[in-house]
Amino acid sequence: MVTDEIWKLPAIVSRFLSYRAAIPLAQEQIGIMMSILKVRSRPVEKFLDLGCGDGILGAAILGTYPNSRGVLADFSEPMLEEAREQLKEYAGQLAFENLDYGDPAWVNRMQAEDPFDAIVSGYSIHHQPDARKRPIYEEIFSLLKPGGWFINIEHIAASSQLAVDLFNQHIIDGRYAIEKANGGGRTRQEISDVFMNRPDREANILLPVETQCSWLNEIGYEEVDCYFRVYELAVFGGRRPE
Numbered sequence: 329m330v331t332d333e334i335w336k337l338p339a340i341v342s343r344f345l346s347y348r349a350a351i352p353l354a355q356e357q358i359g360i361m362m363s364i365l366k367v368r369s370r371p372v373e374k375f376l377d378l379g380c381g382d383g384i385l386g387a388a389i390l391g392t393y394p395n396s397r398g399v400l401a402d403f404s405e406p407m408l409e410e411a412r413e414q415l416k417e418y419a420g421q422l423a424f425e426n427l428d429y430g431d432p433a434w435v436n437r438m439q440a441e442d443p444f445d446a447i448v449s450g451y452s453i454h455h456q457p458d459a460r461k462r463p464i465y466e467e468i469f470s471l472l473k474p475g476g477w478f479i480n481i482e483h484i485a486a487s488s489q490l491a492v493d494l495f496n497q498h499i500i501d502g503r504y505a506i507e508k509a510n511g512g513g514r515t516r517q518e519i520s521d522v523f524m525n526r527p528d529r530e531a532n533i534l535l536p537v538e539t540q541c542s543w544l545n546e547i548g549y550e551e552v553d554c555y556f557r558v559y560e561l562a563v564f565g566g567r568r569p570e
């Protein structure tokens with residue numbers, strides 16, 4: 329199995345979703361994404377959530393812009409099923425697309441859509457080889473309206489071993505707290521062993537956020553920055569000029 333294909337397995341999907349709350353400052357990262365979008369003078373009318381999972385980023389956008397139309401894209405049918413369920417009250421204004429953005433042809437499918445005011449992605453593009461990441465950022469740029477934003481909430485390479493260790497400790501503590509809250513009996517060590525040996529770990533291809541921001545600048549995005557960072561996580565992006 330190609331390593332990122334692991335996301336098509338229902339067991340991996342359900343473990344990620346049940347432990348998402350253990351991600352350090354996950355809600356704050358979504359808050360930063362929304363703060364950036366709210367700076368726009370116009371509402372978000374059309375958005376794309378790329379690698380949408382259960383649609384958590386799309387849900388945040390719909391919460392603020394309830395009339396927006398969205399495309400929720402993922403190559404995992406179990407994830408898309410979750411997204412359809414979570415966002416069913418907005419079904420009439422959403423399209424759920426099973427697509428693999430690792431294949432450059434994905435962009436042709438999205439060109440059939442109106443251009444986007446916002447393209448967001450959560451912990452997803454890092455599954456691509458580094459040589460593919462930059463072309464994806466170019467493809468995203470081509471799909472944005474002038475003035476449209478790309479915001480990537482992403483798993484990135486930390487600069488220090490300490491940051492890696494703190495990231496792992498934070499997640500293990502969070503997963504242990506969730507285990508206890510759900511009445512589970514596993515020890516912290518057992519939780520740690522599962523996390524450190526998780527099968528989807530191999531699917532992570534981490535790259536420094538600085539490299540990724542310089543690519544965005546070179547492609548032509550403006551207002552490029554890493555707007556938030558904690559350990560191995562970052563919220564970064566930029567805007568297509570008007």
Ligand SMILES: C[S@@+](CC[C@H](N)C(=O)[O-])C[C@H]1O[C@@H](n2cnc3c(N)ncnc32)[C@H](O)[C@@H]1O
Nearest residue numbers: 335379380381402403404407428429430450452
């Ligand atoms: C860690 S989950 C994050 C889900 C969601 N964005 C979130 O923030 O909770 C990564 C998601 O990216 C999707 N994904 C990974 N590689 C993909 C690809 N090449 N094309 C489409 N989706 C992909 C996976 O199926 C999975 O739903």
